[in-house]
Amino acid sequence: MKTNDVGLIDKAVESLREQTGFTIEVDRYFHNTMDATGNLNTGAREIPLAIECKKRVTIPILANIRNQFVHLIEATEKGILIADYINPVMAERLKAMDIWFLDTVGNAYINALPVYIYIKGNKSVEEQTTSPKMNRAFSPMGLKVVFALLCHPDLVKAPYRDIAQTAGVALGTVGWVFRDLIRLGHIIEMKTLGRRLKNRKKLLERWLVAYPEQLRPKLVVGRYRAPDPDWWQTVVLHNLYAYWGGEVAADRLTNYLKPQTVTIYAWEKRVRDLTRDLIRWYKLRRDQNGDIEILKAFWDVEHESDRTDIVNPILIYADLMATGDPRNIETAQIIYERELAEHFREN
Template sequence: MRPTDETLAEHPLLQQAYERLERETGLRPQIERAPARGSTARAGDRSAFLRFAPEHTNRCFEIHVLPRLTPAELGLTANRLDPEWPALIISEYVNPKMADRLRDMDIGFLDLAGNAYINAPPVYVFIKGNKRTAMEYPDPRPAAHAASQGAGLRIVFALLCAPHLVSSTYREIAEAAGVSLGSASRTLHALRDQGFLLETGRRTRRLHNYPTLIERWTLAYPEQLRPKTFLGRYRAADPEWWQDAALEPYRAVWGGEVAAARLTGYLVPERISIHTRMPPGPLLATFGLRKDPTGNIELHKSFWPPECNTDAPDLAPRLLVYAELLASGHERNIETARMLYEQGLAGHLEPD
C-alpha cells in the first residue's frame, strides 16, 4: 500500500516505528509535512519528512512508507527517490539481508522490530537482526484479485505486450495467454472494475493507466507468477558460456541481466535467466548445464504468447526483463531497470 500524501504524517506504521526507534536509541524523531524554511523543497510538496531533535542532527529525511518491503518494491522506490533528499523507508520488518542492501545503497529505514539504519552525521545507527514481532499493525494489503494472481498476471502481461489482443474475444485472449476461459473473464472484469480497461465501443477496448498497471504487474510477478514458471537452478563449467550461446534452436530466450546487457550495454551479467517453450533437456545437454541449488543460472517456462513484442527473437519481452531486474533488488540492476523503463516497456508505454 502506498499511503496518500495527506495521511502519511499520521500513518500508524510510521508512528509505531519511530516510537520503537526512540526506545532503542533515545533519538527523538519529529515528523514534518515539509522541510524547514529556507530549504529547496519542491513547490507544493505534501510529503512527510522526519527530522531528529536539533541536539542530535538537523538532517531531514523524506519518508516512504512501504509496509511490506520486497526487492521489487525497493527497486521501484529507489528509482523514484529525489536526489535532493535522503530517504527513510518505514516498513513492518526489514530482514538482515535487506538491511545490508539498504545500507549499501545509503537508504535509511526503520521497522517495528527496532531494526534501523540512519546515516546523519554525527548520528549513525545501524541495527539489524531483531526478530519480527507479532503483527501490531493491521495488514494494509488489499485482498488478492483476479488480475494479480497467476492466471490473471499471464493475461495482463499478454495484453501489455501484445496490444492487439485487447479487443479480442475472451476465448481468444484465454487461448493466447494459456489460461481458462473463466480466468480470462474474471481478469478482464477486474481490470474494467479497477479502471484499467475501458470499453470504447462494441467489442472495442483499450487499456488505461499503463504506468500503474505495469507497476502492479511488476510487484506481483515475483511472488505470484515467477515461482510457478521455475524449472530449476543450474551452473555451467564455463562462466562465459552464454556470450556465444544460441538459444533459438531450443525455443528459448534470454531474460534478466543478459537481456538487459544486450538492450542497454550497461550490465556485466552475473546471474543468467532463461525462458524456454520446450523441455529443457536438449538445452542443458548442449551447453553443459548442471543442476546446482546455488547456481547462477535459472531456467523458467515461458508463459507469454509468441506474438508478444520483443526486441530480438532471442530476448524476452522488455516488461519481463524489467521485472526480473527489479526483483533481484541489486542496485546496478535497479539502475538498468530505470533505463529500460525510460526507453519504453511492453513495446511502448501507450498514452491514455
C-alpha cells in the same frame, strides 16, 4: 510536499514508536530537496534523518529514491523513506538496496548498528478488508493475462479465446480477470470502440510487484553452474523455443551490464530437452546456488511469429528490479526510458 504528507509522516512515526519504542522528532518540513528533516532517537544515540515521503512506493521510482539518498546534502544525514504502506515484496527490495523505510502500519527497516529493525508483513487496512477473490487479476494465472495485455494493449479488444491462447491460460480465466480489471478501472467498455486498456502505467506497477512473488517462483525449473562462465555468449536460443531474460537480455539491449546471473525462459514443452542439451553441450551441473536459472516461459511461445533471443522488455525490467541489486536497477531504469516509457504514458 503536500500538506497531507505531514499527517502521513506523523502516523508512520507513531507506528514506529508503538512497535519499537524508538522515536523520530521532525524538526523541519520542506527542507532543500527533501520533504523533511529530523532525528531518530534510539536511546543510545541520535541519528540525523533526511525524510522523503511517498504515499505509494512503486518500482519505477526506486532508483531515483536511492540516488536521492546517496547524494544527500548533509553527509551526516541518513535518508529514510516514509510511505502509507509497503508490502513484503517491496520491503525486501528496499532492504536489499539498504533504503531505510517506515510505513503507517508499522513496517520498517533501519540499519544503524547496534540498532537493527526489520519489520514486514503488517497489513494495510485495505488488505485486511479485501476479499482474496477481489485480487484474482494478480494471482499467478491472472498475471499471465495481464502480461499479455501489457505487451499487446490492442489484445483487450480480441475475443476471449484469442486472449486465452496468447496468455497461455484456460478460457474461463480471462473472464474473471477482465471482471477484476474492469472493477479496478484498467479496462473500460466504449460503445463504438469496444474495450480499451486504461491506466496502463499503474497496471504495470501492480504487475511488477506481484510477478516476483506470485508467478515467478512457480516457473523455476532449476539452477545450474557451468565451468566456463562465458558459455552463453555465443548461444542462439530462438530456434530452441527459448529466450534470454534478466541480466543477459539487459546486456543485449543496453551493453551496459556485465551479467552475473544467466536467466533462460524456455517453452514448457521443450524445457526438458533444452536443459538436457545445455547440460551435455556446456557441462552444466545442478547447483541450488548456481548463477544459471532456467524458467518455464508463461506465454504462447508456440505461435509467436516474431520470436527473438530475448524476452519482452517488460519482463527484462521485472527480472532486474526483482534482484534489488543497485546496478541492475540502474540498468532497468535505462531500459524503461528507452523501451517502455513512451508506451506507458498516462492515458
